[in-house]
Amino acid sequence: RNFLIDAPEGKFLLKVLGAGTSESDLLIQDDALTQLALAGIAAPRPRVGANGSTIQHATMGGSQVRVRLLDFLDGSSLADSTYLAPSVISALGSLSAGVALGLRAVEAPAPDRGLQWDLRRAGDVIVALLGSVRESRREAVDLASRDARARLEPLIGALRTQLIHGDVTDDNVVCRDDEYGRAVPYGVIDFGDLAEGWLVAELAVTVSSLLNRTRSSLASALPAIRAFHEVLPLRDDEVRALWPLVVLRGAVLVVSGEHQVSLEEGNDYASERVEGEWRIFQSATSVNPVVAETMIRDALGMSPLIDPPHDAQLLTAPTAEYPLVAGLGTPQCEILDFSTTSPLLDDGAWLQVDAEWALAREALASHRVALAPYGIPRLTRATVLSDTEPATWPTVTDLYLPADSLVSAPFDAKITSTGPNSITVSATREGDTRVLHIEGIASALRGIVAAGDTMGVALDQHEGIARLRVQNRSASDVAAAPFVVPSDSAVWRALVPNPEPLLGLVPREPVPDAQDEQRRRLAFFPAAQERYYENPPLFERGWREHLIDMRGRVYLDMVNNVAGVGHSDPRLTDAISTQLRLLNTNSRFLYRGLSDLCERLVQHAPSPELDTVLLVNSGTEAVDLAIRLAQLYTGRRLVVSLREAYHGWSMAADAVTTSAYDNPVALASRPDWVHVVESPNVYRGSHREANAGEDYAREFDNEMDALASTGEAIGAFLCEPILGNAGGVLLPEGYLRRVYDSVRARGGVCIADEVQVGYGRLGDYFWGVEQQGVVPDIITIAKAMGNGYPLGAVITRRDIAAALQNEGHFFSSAGGSPVSCAAGIAVLDIMEQDGLQENARVVGGHLATRLRELAGRHPLIGTVHGLGLYLGVELVRDQETREPADTETAAICERLLELGVIMQPTSERQNVLKIKPPLCLTTADADFFVDCLDEVLRDGW
Numbered sequence: 001r002n003f004l005i006d007a008p009e010g011k012f013l014l015k016v017l018g019a020g021t022s023e024s025d026l027l028i029q030d031d032a033l034t035q036l037a038l039a040g041i042a043a044p045r046p047r048v049g050a051n052g053s054t055i056q057h058a059t060m061g062g063s064q065v066r067v068r069l070l071d072f073l074d075g076s077s078l079a080d081s082t083y084l085a086p087s088v089i090s091a092l093g094s095l096s097a098g099v100a101l102g103l104r105a106v107e108a109p110a111p112d113r114g115l116q117w118d119l120r121r122a123g124d125v126i127v128a129l130l131g132s133v134r135e136s137r138r139e140a141v142d143l144a145s146r147d148a149r150a151r152l153e154p155l156i157g158a159l160r161t162q163l164i165h166g167d168v169t170d171d172n173v174v175c176r177d178d179e180y181g182r183a184v185p186y187g188v189i190d191f192g193d194l195a196e197g198w199l200v201a202e203l204a205v206t207v208s209s210l211l212n213r214t215r216s217s218l219a220s221a222l223p224a225i226r227a228f229h230e231v232l233p234l235r236d237d238e239v240r241a242l243w244p245l246v247v248l249r250g251a252v253l254v255v256s257g258e259h260q261v262s263l264e265e266g267n268d269y270a271s272e273r274v275e276g277e278w279r280i281f282q283s284a285t286s287v288n289p290v291v292a293e294t295m296i297r298d299a300l301g302m303s304p305l306i307d308p309p310h311d312a313q314l315l316t317a318p319t320a321e322y323p324l325v326a327g328l329g330t331p332q333c334e335i336l337d338f339s340t341t342s343p344l345l346d347d348g349a350w351l352q353v354d355a356e357w358a359l360a361r362e363a364l365a366s367h368r369v370a371l372a373p374y375g376i377p378r379l380t381r382a383t384v385l386s387d388t389e390p391a392t393w394p395t396v397t398d399l400y401l402p403a404d405s406l407v408s409a410p411f412d413a414k415i416t417s418t419g420p421n422s423i424t425v426s427a428t429r430e431g432d433t434r435v436l437h438i439e440g441i442a443s444a445l446r447g448i449v450a451a452g453d454t455m456g457v458a459l460d461q462h463e464g465i466a467r468l469r470v471q472n473r474s475a476s477d478v479a480a481a482p483f484v485v486p487s488d489s490a491v492w493r494a495l496v497p498n499p500e501p502l503l504g505l506v507p508r509e510p511v512p513d514a515q516d517e518q519r520r521r522l523a524f525f526p527a528a529q530e531r532y533y534e535n536p537p538l539f540e541r542g543w544r545e546h547l548i549d550m551r552g553r554v555y556l557d558m559v560n561n562v563a564g565v566g567h568s569d570p571r572l573t574d575a576i577s578t579q580l581r582l583l584n585t586n587s588r589f590l591y592r593g594l595s596d597l598c599e600r601l602v603q604h605a606p607s608p609e610l611d612t613v614l615l616v617n618s619g620t621e622a623v624d625l626a627i628r629l630a631q632l633y634t635g636r637r638l639v640v641s642l643r644e645a646y647h648g649w650s651m652a653a654d655a656v657t658t659s660a661y662d663n664p665v666a667l668a669s670r671p672d673w674v675h676v677v678e679s680p681n682v683y684r685g686s687h688r689e690a691n692a693g694e695d696y697a698r699e700f701d702n703e704m705d706a707l708a709s710t711g712e713a714i715g716a717f718l719c720e721p722i723l724g725n726a727g728g729v730l731l732p733e734g735y736l737r738r739v740y741d742s743v744r745a746r747g748g749v750c751i752a753d754e755v756q757v758g759y760g761r762l763g764d765y766f767w768g769v770e771q772q773g774v775v776p777d778i779i780t781i782a783k784a785m786g787n788g789y790p791l792g793a794v795i796t797r798r799d800i801a802a803a804l805q806n807e808g809h810f811f812s813s814a815g816g817s818p819v820s821c822a823a824g825i826a827v828l829d830i831m832e833q834d835g836l837q838e839n840a841r842v843v844g845g846h847l848a849t850r851l852r853e854l855a856g857r858h859p860l861i862g863t864v865h866g867l868g869l870y871l872g873v874e875l876v877r878d879q880e881t882r883e884p885a886d887t888e889t890a891a892i893c894e895r896l897l898e899l900g901v902i903m904q905p906t907s908e909r910q911n912v913l914k915i916k917p918p919l920c921l922t923t924a925d926a927d928f929f930v931d932c933l934d935e936v937l938r939d940g941w
């Protein structure tokens with residue numbers, strides 16, 4: 001029984017001691033807690049009472065009891081978080097090591113308390129209690145614990161023994177929120193299992209507690225092991241003992257838990273725990289022990305293999321004396337590129353069923369054999385909408401050849417085993433053993449074969465084609481799956497090296513690494529260059545609403561509004577390349593593309609008055625040009641723009657850019673021809689009621705009056721018709737109508753920046769201004785207009801454009817080039833053919849409905865902004881104060897990346913999830929995104 005005492009002096013825990021707790025154990029605890037305090041580890045220190053002791057006597061319910069008063073560690077429990085971020089797991093590992101290190105300083109001899117949790121006696125405990133385990137689980141526990149004990153046995157003599165806490169687990173640590181809103185452990189409680197034990201058992205217990213989660217695995221626990229090792233370096237034998245100990249801990253938990261349940265039928269606490277304990281055991285035994293050890297060694301920067309083959313050359317230099325199959329290693333052998341960048345996989349070919357077989361068949365039409373290399377992640381193995389990393393990394397070399405081709409021994413060897421469709425051949429030379437495992441072969445041979453001897457025939461696996469799948473088992477006897485996740489590739493490279501050298505082939509270079517590429521980029525780019533993500537994936541392909549990295553992972557792209565019709569649409573790439581082959585010049589010449597594109601743009605314009613087009617290369621240029629046109633036309637220099645806006649980077653576009661995120665000193669550094677008015681943001685601004693539009697417009701009017709009285713009359717008013725940069729915030733009703741009227745009444749012109757929100761994205765409307773029921777005098781567009789091909793435009797009235805003549809000629813070298821025009825026309829064609837504006841309406845509507853439903857369940861969501869496929873989910877720490885949850889938003893975006901979703905923060909507060917995907921987004925995509933977001937908001941980030 002524990003009581004929380006909330007006193008003016010602070011919070012305390014009054015612990016009523018059980019009869020079994022011995023005074024000597026308590027005194028060791030006191031020592032331990034003193035040492036931990038000295039080591040800076042937060043733990044509940046006992047208070048000395050009136051009798052000078054940390055143990056007090058009291059009467060409770062008529063009986064005499066012993067009590068202790070401990071400092072109360074305030075905070076949350078880690079057991080409540082379903083998902084643990086790597087930084088949190090790492091903090092738990094450091095804490096576990098810090099505790100072990102602190103306890104080392106306790107001078108009193110550590111007691112051997114004979115606890116069943118002492119992993120030194122795990123074997124006895126398991127044997128004694130195994131009978132209580134339900135039958136369906138008993139054998140698995142028995143086998144795994146025998147194996148773990150056998151692995152541990154030779155290491156025991158080298159394991160250090162000391163006083164350990166023995167239970168530094170998710171249950172027994174106290175957490176504080178970090179800046180990202182994640183619970184991070186800072187203190188340890190429950191010293192009831194304090195006793196002598198193996199030092200490495202402290203870590204094994206901590207690690208096993210991390211396996212009790214739906215998505216947890218050895219891989220996700222590695223940061224804890226790494227962090228422990230950093231604080232308290234483990235010896236080689238301790239590292240080897242770690243995973244067997246984790247398995248044993250899992251087994252002890254299972255047998256003890258089931259035993260407890262069998263003793264006390266009604267003990268719900270025990271029965272509930274049993275399933276969690278079984279999950280720990282299952283997770284610990286789901287990895288091959290050799291693989292587990294290799295992963296841990298690799299994570300600790302140790303050489304992954306304990307006994308690497310002596311001859312490293314063996315693994316890299318070609319060594320075969322005879323080709324395994326005819327044509328191998330000659331020009332008769334075609335290399336099949338199934339990687340992310342392979343031209344064979346353009347135009348979505350990677351999604352076809354049996355893509356590998358189809359490409360192999362094509363290659364065999366002109367070659368004797370085709371080879372798909374080891375270690376090059378295969379896009380053909382990728383899956384879309386997958387929240388886990390797909391197994392794309394081949395541990396094998398695949399050889400495609402006509403069925404029934406003969407397979408020969410590449411060197412003098414021995415066939416050591418033969419299966420129904422596989423053989424294993426091995427040879428030993430100068431102390432090194434080379435072992436090849438080949439699948440897809442029928443063989444009746446056994447025993448010794450000489451180089452060149454026939455070993456068998458290749459089996460028909462796909463309409464006359466055979467595939468020999470070759471794995472190099474020289475380094476370990478681990479039978480690796482043919483495909484593993486790329487994150488583990490370093491480990492698999494060590495366990496099952498490239499078989500190609502053993503086949504007499506020169507191995508291929510590995511694919512480029514994202515971290516290396518990041519370093520290369522940082523060397524060239526200025527710090528001011530914006531970039532996404534702490535550890536960005538290396539994206540080298542896009543397809544429709546997906547981005548694909550070099551590891552063959554497909555991410556759902558929820559932010560690329562530039563790729564409006566989707567990434568790499570073949571209709572667009574064909575239009576561009578066809579035009580590029582024909583002609584690419586500039587708009588001073590006559591070609592049809594110019595008028596073709598302008599005609600289409602003017603057809604889309606919100607009013608027939610907007611009949612004149614100027615073509616440029618980007619949104620920035622369009623805004624810059626629009627400002628210049630307005631100033632020339634009105635003869636006034638004053639431009640009024642809204643707060644929180646982004647309009648581009650050139651001198652003029654930047655002058656009207658007022659977002660504090662894009663430029664922290666924006667407001668202080670505006671040139672005198674810019675006047676900034678409050679953004680009519682109904683979620684955050686000074687007016688949030690139904691008549692906000694009127695209120696903001698009135699204030700606008702008043703400000704214009706004040707300006708006019710100083711002799712400064714407005715030349716142009718510029719804004720996004722939906723506050724895109726603020727996260728898709730819709731303007732209050734009637735705002736633009738009133739403001740445009742006011743501007744025009746004063747002789748100014750109205751510029752609508754439709755670069756982000758216009759061009760069909762809103763679903764209900766082609767233009768943002770339509771949502772407000774207004775027609776601007778000048779429209780700027782870019783981004784989606786060329787789908788990433790540089791293309792922008794100003795659409796305006798003929799009389800306004802005429803003002804440019806006063807300054808001579810207008811010309812932009814690449815603006816409106818034949819290729820730009822071809823791109824612009826193809827984009828509009830695709831939008832029409834695929835009904836993308838309508839799709840934005842339907843899918844966007846579905847997405848918004850689902851997001852609003854999420855908002856009802858997750859208080860972090862303040863509101864959902866936007867329309868169509870321009871939406872924003874605004875995250876706040878408090879629904880009342882609307883304090884922006886900016887760090888949480890950043891962390892959530894990082895977590896969504898792990899789940900396969902590209903999402904980024906926006907608004908000057910960086911607390912809005914910006915949702916502006918390609919317009920070909922499907923309902924399934926929208927559901928996947930919302931489900932992932934739901935999981936993150938529920939389970940943590």
Ligand code: PMP
Pocket residue numbers: 617618619620621623646647648649720724753754755756782783
């Ligand atoms: N206007 C708006 C509203 C924008 O969002 C942007 C770009 N984010 C621009 C103009 C500038 O366009 P670009 O990057 O093509 O120069």
